[in-house]
Amino acid sequence: MKGSLIILAFFAVGLVGGIYDAFPSWLLSEDLTTYALFILMFLVGISIGSDKNAFYVLRKLNFKVILVPLTVVVGSLVGTSLISILLSDINVKEAMAVGAGFGYYSLSSIFIGQLHSQELGVIALLSNIFREIITLLAVPVLVKYFGKLAGIATGGATAMDTTLPVIVKFTGKDYGIIAIFSGIVLTILVPVLVTMILEFM
Amino acid sequence: MTSYIVIALFAVGIGIGWLMRDKEKARKGVDSAVTWSVYLLLFLLGISVGINDEIINNFSRIGYKAFWLTFGAVVGSVLLAKVVYQFFFKTGNEE
Numbered sequence: 001m002k003g004s005l006i007i008l009a010f011f012a013v014g015l016v017g018g019i020y021d022a023f024p025s026w027l028l029s030e031d032l033t034t035y036a037l038f039i040l041m042f043l044v045g046i047s048i049g050s051d052k053n054a055f056y057v058l059r060k061l062n063f064k065v066i067l068v069p070l071t072v073v074v075g076s077l078v079g080t081s082l083i084s085i086l087l088s089d090i091n092v093k094e095a096m097a098v099g100a101g102f103g104y105y106s107l108s109s110i111f112i113g114q115l116h117s118q119e120l121g122v123i124a125l126l127s128n129i130f131r132e133i134i135t136l137l138a139v140p141v142l143v144k145y146f147g148k149l150a151g152i153a154t155g156g157a158t159a160m161d162t163t164l165p166v167i168v169k170f171t172g173k174d175y176g177i178i179a180i181f182s183g184i185v186l187t188i189l190v191p192v193l194v195t196m197i198l199e200f201m
Numbered sequence: 202m203t204s205y206i207v208i209a210l211f212a213v214g215i216g217i218g219w220l221m222r223d224k225e226k227a228r229k230g231v232d233s234a235v236t237w238s239v240y241l242l243l244f245l246l247g248i249s250v251g252i253n254d255e256i257i258n259n260f261s262r263i264g265y266k267a268f269w270l271t272f273g274a275v276v277g278s279v280l281l282a283k284v285v286y287q288f289f290f291k292t293g294n295e296e
Contacts, residue, residue, distance in 0.1 A: 007243050014244040018251015028252070033245050034203055040238040041207045045214020046231050050222040064289050071281045079277020083269050090266055098267075099274045106239045113246050115204050119256050119263065121246055126267035127274070134275055146279045147286035153278040191211055195204040 003162065004129055007106055011125065037114055041191065044107065048188060057181050065178050068149060069185040072102060072156050073193070093201040094120050100193040101128040102156030102186045103135065103163075111191055115198050131156060135163045140170045148172070152179045157190055159183035 017023050026032070048054065080099030081092045097116065101108030105128030113121025135154040142150035148171045155163040160183025168176040221227055250256050256263065 007239060010240045010244040011247040014247020015251040016247075018248040018253075019257060021252070023248055027245065027248060033242065033249075036238055036242050036245065037203075037207060038210055040235065040242060042210040042214040043231055043235045043238060045211040045216075046218035046221065047214075047228070047235055049215035049218020049220075050224075050228050050231070051218070052222050067285050067289055068282075071285045072278050075278030075281035076274040077277075078281075079273035079275070080270050081273075082277070083273030087266055087269060089262075090270075095270055095273075098270045099277075102274075106243060110239075110242045110246060111207075113249070118246065118250050118253055119259075122250055122256060123263055123267045123270065125243075125246070126264055127271045130268060130271040131274060134271065142279055146283040147291070149282040149286040149290060150279050153282035154275050156274075156278070188215075191208060195208055199204055 004105070004132060008129070033114060037110060040107075040110070048184070051184070053180065054184050057177055057184070060177060061181055065181055066185075068152060068178055068182040069189070071149065072153050072182065072186055073100075073189065075153060076100065076102060076156065090123075093197060094123075096201070097194050097197045098124045098127050100190065100197055101131075102158075102190055103128050103131040103154075104157035104187060104190045105129045105132065107190055108194060111194050112198070115195065132158050132162060135159075136166055139163070139166045143170045148175055149178075151175075152182050155179065155183065157183055157186040160187065 076099040077096050080095040084090050084092045084095035094116070097112055097120065098108070101124050105125050108128055109121045109125035112124045131154065135151065135158065138154070139151040142154060151163070151167040151171050152159045152175065155167055159167055159179040164176065164179055164183070167179045
């Protein structure tokens with residue numbers, strides 16, 4: 001939660017400064033953002049690859065846990081594409097790209113803002129922050145009505161870190177490892193799926 | 202093009218990360234570098250949104266769309282999670 005507030009603060013400072021033209025024009029260059037994105041993705045890769053926890057978790061699980069991140073992927077993409085039918089000014093592709101953020105708002109918004117449009121980037125930022133907040137607040141209720149995978153499912157990519165404590169608290173320690181596994185798989189899938197949806201659909 | 206470079210760098214990063222998995226200090230450094238690049242990029246996204254009048258003037262509509270997309274993603278995931286849980290994860294003593 002604290003992390004998302006800091007990120008929102010950086011976004012807000014940029015936003016307000018942008019509205020009042022407070023920044024020099026070199027900050028607005030496409031190239032700067034592109035290179036920063038290259039560096040970020042390379043670093044995120046290193047961070048995931050060097051996570052020993054990930055490989056430890058993999059050894060302890062049986063095959064059917066792959067169903068959990070798959071559930072989140074299918075559920076999020078189908079859910080958002082159905083919503084796009086109801087909203088007049090967003091198409092299926094855009095809606096699915098936002099849904100493929102799986103709560104990973106920082107990366108998905110940056111990615112979508114760069115590959116598609118800033119407007120969709122902002123939608124991804126807000127939508128995926130909402131997803132994290134809903135998870136933090138609603139896990140107890142969701143678990144009660146939708147079973148023990150519900151918290152991991154709403155948490156999406158955040159189930160491995162920010163929302164893990166609430167998930168474990170309301171579904172039990174034995175589901176903690178499934179939550180971490182699902183979160184890691186989804187974190188890796190965010191850039192891959194967002195790209196595939198925006199480039200090939 | 203950008204997207205392919207990004208995915209390639211991501212994949213190379215995962216490989217390099219795997220080789221670095223025992224270098225505790227370097228890992229910490231990488232993690233804080235990730236945090237600061239995220240701050241930088243969100244700050245830059247903020248600026249480009251701020252100078253874009255079309256987005257600023259439609260902010261409430263953008264929030265509205267974001268809310269409903271979240272709703273769709275959450276409901277879709279949770280409903281499917283219920284089915285998957287019933288069929289594959291629920292054990293007899295959890296009835």
